[in-house]
Amino acid sequence: MTQEPWYQPIGDECTLFEAAYARRLPVLLKGPTGCGKTRFVEHMARRLGRPLVTIACHDDLSASDLTGRWLLDAGGTRWLDGPLTTAVRTGAICYLDELVEARSDTTVVIHPLADSRRVLPLDKCNQLVHAHPDFALVVSYNPGYASHHKVLKPSTLQRFCGIEFGPPEAEIEARIVAHESGIDPALAARLVALGARTRRLQGQGLDEGASTRMLVHAGVLMQQGVAAQAACRMALVTPLTDDPDLAQALRAVVDATF
Amino acid sequence: MSPMPDRTDSTPGPAARDWCSLRAHLQATARLLWDVAPPLHAEDTAESVRLSRHGVTLPLRLDAAADPGERRDCRAAIAHAGAHLVHSTQRFDPQGLKPITMALIGLLEDARVEWLACRELPGLRRLWAPFHEIDLGEAADFESLMRRLSRALLLPEAHDPHPWVAKGRRLFFGSTMQGCADPAASTPSVVDCPPGLIGDPASLRRVASLLGNDIGQMRLSFNAKTYRVQPTYRDDNQWLWQPSGAVTGLDSTALELPAQAHDGVSVAASSASPGGKQASDPPASTAIEAHRLDRPIAQADPQADGGSRQSTELQTPVDVTVHLYPEWDRLICRSRAQWCSVLESGAAAARLASHSSADGFCDSRAVEVLRMRARSLRAWVPQWAEQAARRSVRQTDGDSLDIDAMVECGVALRVGQRPDERVYQGRERRRRDSVTVCLLDLSASTARSAARHTDSGLDQARIVALAEAWSEGSPARGDRSACAVHGFWSDGRHRVHYQRIKEIDEPVDARVLDRLLRLRSEGSTRLGAALRHASALLLARRTPRMNLLVISDGETHDIDVHDPRYLSEDARQAVREARAQGVAVRCLALDPAREEDVRAIFGRDGYRLLPLSGLRSV
Numbered sequence: 080m081t082q083e084p085w086y087q088p089i090g091d092e093c094t095l096f097e098a099a100y101a102r103r104l105p106v107l108l109k110g111p112t113g114c115g116k117t118r119f120v121e122h123m124a125r126r127l128g129r130p131l132v133t134i135a136c137h138d139d140l141s142a143s144d145l146t147g148r149w150l151l152d153a154g155g156t157r158w159l160d161g162p163l164t165t166a167v168r169t170g171a172i173c174y175l176d177e178l179v180e181a182r183s184d185t186t187v188v189i190h191p192l193a194d195s196r197r198v199l200p201l202d203k204c205n206q207l208v209h210a211h212p213d214f215a216l217v218v219s220y221n222p223g224y225a226s227h228h229k230v231l232k233p234s235t236l237q238r239f240c241g242i243e244f245g246p247p248e249a250e251i252e253a254r255i256v257a258h259e260s261g262i263d264p265a266l267a268a269r270l271v272a273l274g275a276r277t278r279r280l281q282g283q284g285l286d287e288g289a290s291t292r293m294l295v296h297a298g299v300l301m302q303q304g305v306a307a308q309a310a311c312r313m314a315l316v317t318p319l320t321d322d323p324d325l326a327q328a329l330r331a332v333v334d335a336t337f
Numbered sequence: 338m339s340p341m342p343d344r345t346d347s348t349p350g351p352a353a354r355d356w357c358s359l360r361a362h363l364q365a366t367a368r369l370l371w372d373v374a375p376p377l378h379a380e381d382t383a384e385s386v387r388l389s390r391h392g393v394t395l396p397l398r399l400d401a402a403a404d405p406g407e408r409r410d411c412r413a414a415i416a417h418a419g420a421h422l423v424h425s426t427q428r429f430d431p432q433g434l435k436p437i438t439m440a441l442i443g444l445l446e447d448a449r450v451e452w453l454a455c456r457e458l459p460g461l462r463r464l465w466a467p468f469h470e471i472d473l474g475e476a477a478d479f480e481s482l483m484r485r486l487s488r489a490l491l492l493p494e495a496h497d498p499h500p501w502v503a504k505g506r507r508l509f510f511g512s513t514m515q516g517c518a519d520p521a522a523s524t525p526s527v528v529d530c531p532p533g534l535i536g537d538p539a540s541l542r543r544v545a546s547l548l549g550n551d552i553g554q555m556r557l558s559f560n561a562k563t564y565r566v567q568p569t570y571r572d573d574n575q576w577l578w579q580p581s582g583a584v585t586g587l588d589s590t591a592l593e594l595p596a597q598a599h600d601g602v603s604v605a606a607s608s609a610s611p612g613g614k615q616a617s618d619p620p621a622s623t624a625i626e627a628h629r630l631d632r633p634i635a636q637a638d639p640q641a642d643g644g645s646r647q648s649t650e651l652q653t654p655v656d657v658t659v660h661l662y663p664e665w666d667r668l669i670c671r672s673r674a675q676w677c678s679v680l681e682s683g684a685a686a687a688r689l690a691s692h693s694s695a696d697g698f699c700d701s702r703a704v705e706v707l708r709m710r711a712r713s714l715r716a717w718v719p720q721w722a723e724q725a726a727r728r729s730v731r732q733t734d735g736d737s738l739d740i741d742a743m744v745e746c747g748v749a750l751r752v753g754q755r756p757d758e759r760v761y762q763g764r765e766r767r768r769r770d771s772v773t774v775c776l777l778d779l780s781a782s783t784a785r786s787a788a789r790h791t792d793s794g795l796d797q798a799r800i801v802a803l804a805e806a807w808s809e810g811s812p813a814r815g816d817r818s819a820c821a822v823h824g825f826w827s828d829g830r831h832r833v834h835y836q837r838i839k840e841i842d843e844p845v846d847a848r849v850l851d852r853l854l855r856l857r858s859e860g861s862t863r864l865g866a867a868l869r870h871a872s873a874l875l876l877a878r879r880t881p882r883m884n885l886l887v888i889s890d891g892e893t894h895d896i897d898v899h900d901p902r903y904l905s906e907d908a909r910q911a912v913r914e915a916r917a918q919g920v921a922v923r924c925l926a927l928d929p930a931r932e933e934d935v936r937a938i939f940g941r942d943g944y945r946l947l948p949l950s951g952l953r954s955v
Contacts (some may be wrong), residue, residue, distance in 0.1 A: 139728055141728070143741070148740055148741055148744075149740070149741065149744040150740060150744065156744050156747065156748060203741075272457075276369045276370070276372075277369065279368050279369060279372050280365060280368060280369065282917075283365075283368070283670065284365060286917070323358075324358050324359075324361040324362040324365065325361070325362075325365050327362050327366075327408075328362050328363075328365035328366040328369055329365075329369065331366050331369070331370075331412055331416075331464075332366065332369040332370055332458075333460075334460045334463065334464065335370060335416065335458040335459075335460040335461045335464065336458055336459075336460055337459070337460050
């Protein structure tokens with residue numbers, strides 16, 4: 080990564096993250112989809128001058144996928160570090176995206192790294208890797224759509240400091256949308272107002288309202304020459320719902336906005 | 338508060354469904370546009386849109402609810418009514434006002450709130466504009482001039498040569514119009530120039546009086562009895578007026594023209610507001626506040642509450658536990674907290690015992706018949722999908738090589754040991770631990786036999802529950818699956834009886850069969866409360882897979898609810914909430930005739946009709 084990713088702070092999250100990193104405390108980022116968690120980590124890694132290793136968690140992710148495995152080559156067996164082990168050895172920031180999606184037995188692997196021990200046991204090659212002094216662990220999850228059987232165990236959660244993300248204030252969100260998409264600030268403000276309206280239906284037909292990322296997508300389409308209403312239908316209405324009545328209501332508010 | 342009679346909901350068939358669809362669309366639109374949730378009603382006899390403490394009443398024929406044109410008209414009406422709910426914060430005192438002045442105040446207030454609405458949502462002007470198409474060449478009677486003034490105030494680009502319209506426009510937009518718009522075109526800029534009158538509703542009265550005076554000078558007749566607000570998407574403005582009493586925020590000394598100023602006006606009903614005011618309506622501000630979502634609703638009256646608030650005073654047996662659950666009120670689009678009392682009783686509850694035969698267990702022949710019929714359905718019971726895809730390693734065959742096993746194999750070969758030949762891996766869909774609750778509808782309606790079925794609904798429910806219970810632990814269902822059988826019936830919101838018939842870890846033995854056979858149909862169907870309780874029981878177990886199989890005829894009803902859609906929509910909300918928490922909810926519909934109702938609650942893919950063939954084969 081050669082250029083620092085643009086990030087618009089919405090509060091004191093940068094300061095908090097720097098404080099946690101200064102003492103190498105693991106950080107949990109909590110917030111709805113598309114609110115900027117991943118961008119924030121990329122920004123902070125660049126700002127702190129550390130490489131970033133990102134791992135997207137899923138329910139088929141095994142401990143070996145994180146730590147590494149033995150391979151065969153012409154000379155015999157060879158150990159290959161997994162992404163987590165690589166980050167631990169090199170002092171990178173390891174970002175486990177949507178940790179809640181990983182199985183609980185997999186998440187236990189990070190426990191020794193997330194407390195005062197800061198070690199990674201590699202039982203398959205009988206090693207105990209001490210974390211590089213610059214290594215830091217960051218995880219994220221979205222409590223909004225994490226179902227009841229997909230929750231992080233208290234033993235995992237209580238190892239982390241948390242930073243909560245939510246939809247930014249309208250003015251800040253408009254600035255983000257305008258910057259990311261390149262559209263006029265007034266148009267971005269209108270898009271943001273539309274996004275805020277969709278969030279009113281959260282829990283009443285919509286699991287989540289339009290995220291900042293969706294608004295940026297709409298803005299990008301507009302910047303590409305697509306008419307505002309068509310862009311919003313494509314980037315917001317269609318992905319948000321399959322319910323015909325709800326979709327018609329969303330189209331109506333899009334038409335009313337522009 | 339007693340709910341407004343909603344005749345539309347009691348009408349079965351496609352028309353009622355179209356109205357339900359339209360209402361869902363309009364409610365979502367109101368929330369999206371204005372963050373308001375007024376109850377919506379349709380009346381084919383209504384002459385115009387009406388905004389009252391009961392919500393918004395639309396003049397709509399049910400069989401036209403699916404018509405795209407009607408839907409657009411209703412959307413325009415809801416957008417306008419919502420603008421009133423948000424921007425019309427003051428009520429007007431009708432004392433001493435002439436009907437013509439009241440009609441003009443209504444028009445100016447409509448224009449004011451629409452101007453404010455369009456400032457926020459400029460696209461609304463496109464929605465309303467088609468309703469303002471007029472022929473400028475038609476005779477300039479009073480109603481025509483009112484339509485022309487409405488158009489001139491909504492559409493900045495509209496040009497109208499009539500001097501009265503131009504005056505109204507000038508008075509409405511005030512000095513701002515001269516300051517920021519082209520005087521020749523008389524076109525105010527709606528974005529940059531907030532006109533003075535729009536931010537000053539108290540002046541509407543003065544302007545209306547001036548314009549009313551001009552109407553009198555023109556000798557145009559006005560009949561308050563026949564006057565209807567135009568265009569049709571606008572409400573009749575009845576709610577703008579205080580029934581009596583003090584002026585709120587208005588200048589009570591505002592200019593009223595002397596009587597001779599209206600000499601030329603034919604006033605048919607000087608004491609009545611245009612359209613005829615209903616004295617029984619409370620102050621409109623009360624109604625509006627109730628529809629604003631930032632207001633608490635805790636003090637709201639129960640929805641058709643025929644029961645008493647005595648959930649904590651119930652005389653319940655010691656083995657019955659009381660659980661309080663919220664209930665969704667479709668009229669206010671909010672949940673009423675702690676609204677229903679679910680009385681949960683264990684397998685040894687009095688209800689079962691009271692129906693037991695003298696010798697304890699049912700006769701063995703009945704049990705055997707039940708067993709046979711349930712077995713015939715075992716292959717049919719719903720296969721709960723979404724099995725977990727897991728990688729299976731160290732297999733004798735598979736899609737790819739298992740690297741770890743290969744390494745160990747290579748190591749073993751090099752050291753001269755016999756290698757393990759299981760070096761493949763693949764992906765298999767393994768069923769995770771699961772718990773299923775079969776929730777039986779034990780209400781009185783299940784005593785009937787559905788069309789083409791010879792068994793009663795309850796008999797069918799028994800058989801399916803048993804088939805589901807017998808499938809627990811089978812390879813087809815996952816080795817660690819478990820099943821409970823529960824039932825419910827209700828007697829008002831304070832008595833939703835919830836009966837545990839088979840516990841999760843209980844084997845299907847003669848005792849369970851006996852309990853199943855002794856069940857009987859009675860009471861009503863408050864499905865939402867039972868669903869919430871079953872979901873809570875499932876969630877408490879924290880298993881990876883939580884399944885809730887509702888076996889019901891889909892006929893929601895209770896003695897204290899007279900709105901046919903109320904419980905159905907509550908059940909729909911309960912299903913939605915349970916699914917959001919990870920509970921897979923499905924329904925087995927017992928009555929094909931009520932398939933539409935079941936689909937409305939559980940969704941298109943959330944139910945199945947009981948197969949006739951499976952039951953007939955035994």
